[in-house]
Amino acid sequence: MDGVFNVLKPPAMTSHDVVAFLRRTLQTKKIGHGGTLDPDAAGVLPVFTGSATRLLEFAVEGQKEYLVELTLGQRTDTGDDSGTVVEELPVPELNEDKIQAVLKQFLGPQLQVPPMYSALKVEGKKLYELARQGIEVEREARPIEIYKLELKSWQQGARTTLTMAVQCSKGTYIRVLVEDIAKALGTCGTMSFLLRTQVGQYLINEAHTLQEIAENPAACRGDLLGAVAHLPSLRLSGKQAARITSGVKTTIRGTAPGRYVLLGPTKEFLGLGSCTDEVVKAEKILQRYVLQEWVMCPCATEVSE
Numbered sequence: 001m002d003g004v005f006n007v008l009k010p011p012a013m014t015s016h017d018v019v020a021f022l023r024r025t026l027q028t029k030k031i032g033h034g035g036t037l038d039p040d041a042a043g044v045l046p047v048f049t050g051s052a053t054r055l056l057e058f059a060v061e062g063q064k065e066y067l068v069e070l071t072l073g074q075r076t077d078t079g080d081d082s083g084t085v086v087e088e089l090p091v092p093e094l095n096e097d098k099i100q101a102v103l104k105q106f107l108g109p110q111l112q113v114p115p116m117y118s119a120l121k122v123e124g125k126k127l128y129e130l131a132r133q134g135i136e137v138e139r140e141a142r143p144i145e146i147y148k149l150e151l152k153s154w155q156q157g158a159r160t161t162l163t164m165a166v167q168c169s170k171g172t173y174i175r176v177l178v179e180d181i182a183k184a185l186g187t188c189g190t191m192s193f194l195l196r197t198q199v200g201q202y203l204i205n206e207a208h209t210l211q212e213i214a215e216n217p218a219a220c221r222g223d224l225l226g227a228v229a230h231l232p233s234l235r236l237s238g239k240q241a242a243r244i245t246s247g248v249k250t251t252i253r254g255t256a257p258g259r260y261v262l263l264g265p266t267k268e269f270l271g272l273g274s275c276t277d278e279v280v281k282a283e284k285i286l287q288r289y290v291l292q293e294w295v296m297c298p299c300a301t302e303v304s305e
Helices: 015-026 050-059 096-104 127-132 174-184 210-215 238-244
Strands: 003-009 031-033 042-049 064-072 074-076 085-088 108-112 142-155 161-168 189-199 233-235 258-263 269-276 279-285
Touching (some): 003 015, 003 210, 015 042, 050 279, 064 174, 096 174, 161 174
Parallel strands (some): 074 189
Antiparallel strands (some): 031 042, 064 161, 074 085, 108 142, 142 161
């Protein structure tokens, strides 16, 4: 079964658990997910099956959106409330103006150091595996961008919390972001709730539960083209489609530089390609286009490697 499933991941399951469940349910070996979601978190988890797995690297480049709750006054080793408290600090008196001023500081491009409790690998070992052994290693800061950071609600008292909507680039760790926000507010904090509401083109109001998918997989499956709907498309003629899907670089005048969804003469999805200096080449071909009785004519433009 080739396609993409917009899964509503429940809390208390890892992203790997979701993939294992669908592997059994759909009886497929070719399967992968687009963007790990913390075990305690819920929300959108795109899962790719069959030939759609070839689009994974391109399909999760879009922005992500979350609804997150930050609890102030305590910090844990894992960055969420499932961990052990390692720091406690008093919470200063807050007001909305102060909170909004701090949130504005985190908008835009920036560098972020990944947490130890993450699936990133160092010398073949996942960071969270090292963290569980009490080992901490140096991590290189990575570029991220926060596009939106909107305060939804806040309350101060015995338990002081902020609820925020976050729109960010891929690679952003929300646990680290809220810890940094807490520090900027003059205290410490931890993530106490996380719901992912969007991954690229996949929205939470269109997501399906695992039970819904198990009961009717075909009704829940999205098509392959939807996985790369954020990319511009390039409509090819029959000859162009046959050449490019055969691995022949082809000049198409007037084509701007960039990556494209390649569509055949009748809008069939052929794969992905890129253009440089008006020369289009294949990046990921899902199906060859065969032109009946097609012979390359002398006037055809061919660009060799």
